[in-house]
Amino acid sequence: MTLLQGKAGWSLLIALALVFPYVVPNNYFLSVMTLSYIFAIAALGLNLITGYTGQFNLAHGGFMAIGAYAVGLLTTDYQWGFWWAFAAAGAVCGVLGWLTGMLSLRMTGHVFSIFTLCVGYIIYLLIEKWEAVTHGAVGVMGIPAPAHPFGGEVDTPIGQYYLMLGFLVLGAVVMQRIVRSILGRSFMAVRNGEALAEALGIPLMRTKRLAFVLSVIYAGLAGGLYAGHVRFLGPELAATHHTFELVMFMLVGGIGTLFGPILGSVLVPWLTQSLQFLQDYRMVVFGPLLIVLLIFLPHGIVGTWLHRKARREAAKRAQAAPSIPTVSAPHTGARHA
Amino acid sequence: MELFFQQLLNGLTIGGVYSLVALGLTLVYGILHVPNFAHGAFYMAGAYVAFYLMGSLGLNYWLAMAGSAVAVAVLSMLAERLVFNPLRNAPPLHDMIAAIGILLFLEAGAQALWGADFHRMSSPYGQLVEVFGLTVALQRLLILAGAVWLVVLLHLFLTRTTTGATIVAMAQNRDGAALVGIDATRVTLMVFAISGALAAVAAVLYAPINLVYPAMGHLVITKAFVIIILGGMGSFPGAIVGGLIIGLAEAFGGFYFSTDYKDLIAFVLLVLILSVRPQGLFSKGAH
Numbered sequence: 001m002t003l004l005q006g007k008a009g010w011s012l013l014i015a016l017a018l019v020f021p022y023v024v025p026n027n028y029f030l031s032v033m034t035l036s037y038i039f040a041i042a043a044l045g046l047n048l049i050t051g052y053t054g055q056f057n058l059a060h061g062g063f064m065a066i067g068a069y070a071v072g073l074l075t076t077d078y079q080w081g082f083w084w085a086f087a088a089a090g091a092v093c094g095v096l097g098w099l100t101g102m103l104s105l106r107m108t109g110h111v112f113s114i115f116t117l118c119v120g121y122i123i124y125l126l127i128e129k130w131e132a133v134t135h136g137a138v139g140v141m142g143i144p145a146p147a148h149p150f151g152g153e154v155d156t157p158i159g160q161y162y163l164m165l166g167f168l169v170l171g172a173v174v175m176q177r178i179v180r181s182i183l184g185r186s187f188m189a190v191r192n193g194e195a196l197a198e199a200l201g202i203p204l205m206r207t208k209r210l211a212f213v214l215s216v217i218y219a220g221l222a223g224g225l226y227a228g229h230v231r232f233l234g235p236e237l238a239a240t241h242h243t244f245e246l247v248m249f250m251l252v253g254g255i256g257t258l259f260g261p262i263l264g265s266v267l268v269p270w271l272t273q274s275l276q277f278l279q280d281y282r283m284v285v286f287g288p289l290l291i292v293l294l295i296f297l298p299h300g301i302v303g304t305w306l307h308r309k310a311r312r313e314a315a316k317r318a319q320a321a322p323s324i325p326t327v328s329a330p331h332t333g334a335r336h337a
Numbered sequence: 338m339e340l341f342f343q344q345l346l347n348g349l350t351i352g353g354v355y356s357l358v359a360l361g362l363t364l365v366y367g368i369l370h371v372p373n374f375a376h377g378a379f380y381m382a383g384a385y386v387a388f389y390l391m392g393s394l395g396l397n398y399w400l401a402m403a404g405s406a407v408a409v410a411v412l413s414m415l416a417e418r419l420v421f422n423p424l425r426n427a428p429p430l431h432d433m434i435a436a437i438g439i440l441l442f443l444e445a446g447a448q449a450l451w452g453a454d455f456h457r458m459s460s461p462y463g464q465l466v467e468v469f470g471l472t473v474a475l476q477r478l479l480i481l482a483g484a485v486w487l488v489v490l491l492h493l494f495l496t497r498t499t500t501g502a503t504i505v506a507m508a509q510n511r512d513g514a515a516l517v518g519i520d521a522t523r524v525t526l527m528v529f530a531i532s533g534a535l536a537a538v539a540a541v542l543y544a545p546i547n548l549v550y551p552a553m554g555h556l557v558i559t560k561a562f563v564i565i566i567l568g569g570m571g572s573f574p575g576a577i578v579g580g581l582i583i584g585l586a587e588a589f590g591g592f593y594f595s596t597d598y599k600d601l602i603a604f605v606l607l608v609l610i611l612s613v614r615p616q617g618l619f620s621k622g623a624h
Binding site: 050056103106107109110111113114115117118119121122125126129240241244247248251255281282283284286287288290291294295298 | 366372419420423424428429431433434438440442443446555556559566570597598600601604605607608611612615
């Protein structure tokens with residue numbers, strides 16, 4: 001079991017991911033996995049604002065679409081290089097996220113979620129109707145693949161796979177740095193009690209806004225990668241069900257944990273792929289499955305595992321030294337119930 | 338001037354539909370404090386059930402409407418029993434996501450049963466009539482009359498009957514209501530049934546001048562959310578007034594401004610109003 005934890009566990013996962021292209025029979029599996037990594041980056045971002053900071057943002061898919069469209073439009077209509085456009089996608093999302101956060105984070109709880117749902121709709125409707133800029137329902141075609149640093153493009157399935165894997169690892173490392181830092185602790189303090197966090201001297205609005213901006217930058221960059229991978233964009237990308245999918249990934253894996261969103265983003269698409277024979281009925285199975293999971297496994301797979309581990313360790317400690325009060329669970333599992 | 342009155346009527350009819358949907362949403366929010374994202378799916382389900390009853394069983398419009406109201410009320414109560422009740426003590430995030438689960442299920446279900454195509458629902462009231470020198474579709478007058486009648490009926494039910502009073506009591510204070518002997522389970526189920534039935538009736542009224550398709554609830558439910566935020570979450574008059582405001586804003590905005598961006602008006606209105614008054618238009622304070 002110790003093999004699956006900490007640095008060893010992560011190295012094992014990365015090793016598995018590195019050999020993955022050589023053990024799968026065809027490019028189809030590779031492409032499913034590549035797409036999973038892209039959505040995992042977006043899900044990591046959503047987890048920062050929802051899992052760690054406690055604000056259920058329903059515009060996340062919209063921001064991913066903004067990032068994708070930024071790359072798509074800048075590379076095709078304005079002939080920017082891919083990576084310049086990619087950086088711009090992050091910047092655009094950051095600025096728009098700052099503005100949206102300034103308005104929306106003044107609301108709390110349900111109102112915030114509903115407000116961001118409406119923001120998501122505004123993004124969708126703007127992309128669909130503002131034909132002069134976004135090409136409307138026609139979409140953006142002919143987006144170039146990411147440029148290779150030594151010339152050419154990363155357009156082979158295997159090259160794309162390693163590129164997205166690289167970004168996912170980078171994203172996860174940066175996220176780990178964020179949540180383990182004092183900043184991450186202040187995010188969690190806000191989640192666990194806004195009034196208490198404020199009383200401890202945490203500037204509430206600034207902290208929440210920072211979490212929001214960081215999270216939508218993740219979404220924007222994931223969107224940029226999506227544009228470079230799929231190379232065709234339509235307004236459908238901004239539809240609310242993409243946000244719902246990201247929420248599902250985060251929840252299945254384990255909300256408020258580092259590994260949860262990644263696990264969910266990889267696991268859920270594989271599940272739905274294997275349910276392919278159900279075609280249109282997929283969601284008929286998946287909707288109830290999600291509800292069952294919420295009722296019986298509310299912390300997701302990783303969250304439940306961490307909870308059990310924390311409980312076992314606490315019990316062991318209590319046995320070994322009954323006089324020492326037990327320390328609380330490791331912070332990744334310490335989501336308030 | 339005639340065009341102005343045409344738009345006024347259009348605004349009132351759409352506003353009526355929005356009000357009915359928002360009323361159901363606000364009732365459930367008042368009792369459970371759950372934003373029911375599945376409400377739009379109930380609306381969609383209502384339209385499909387009526388479409389099926391009329392098309393395959395050959396029932397007339399009114400019977401189909403009644404049948405669909407009953408069916409969706411049952412569906413709504415099932416959702417409460419099977420989903421929201423087990424999650425009673427879970428964090429609010431879980432309720433919202435569970436509602437999304439119901440939404441995915443119902444939409445995929447409708448698509449699996451009837452396909453992703455757009456269907457047209459026929460209505461026996463397709464003709465045009467002349468009222469005060471205005472030529473209007475009879476169905477629009479029907480929507481307006483239906484909405485007004487339902488709102489008045491619901492108002493009388495909530496204020497004049499003991500059963501209605503139990504709902505109001507629960508909305509005001511759950512524990513207090515339980516202390517004076519009100520059966521919380523029964524009231525919750527009743528509210529879900531009323532809310533589902535309202536959504537179904539609204540859908541059947543509106544479907545003949547719109548279309549029936551799996552995603553038909555999306556915009557309506559999102560606008561209903563805009564309405565209850567503006568009107569104050571859980572507020573009964575807020576839902577009615579908010580519905581009419583959004584309906585009129587859309588009709589006039591679509592006519593004088595741009596039809597393409599008509600659907601944006603509600604959301605832009607929300608953003609503008611909430612940036613000035615984060616607590617909503619009619620709510621008195623925090624909730």
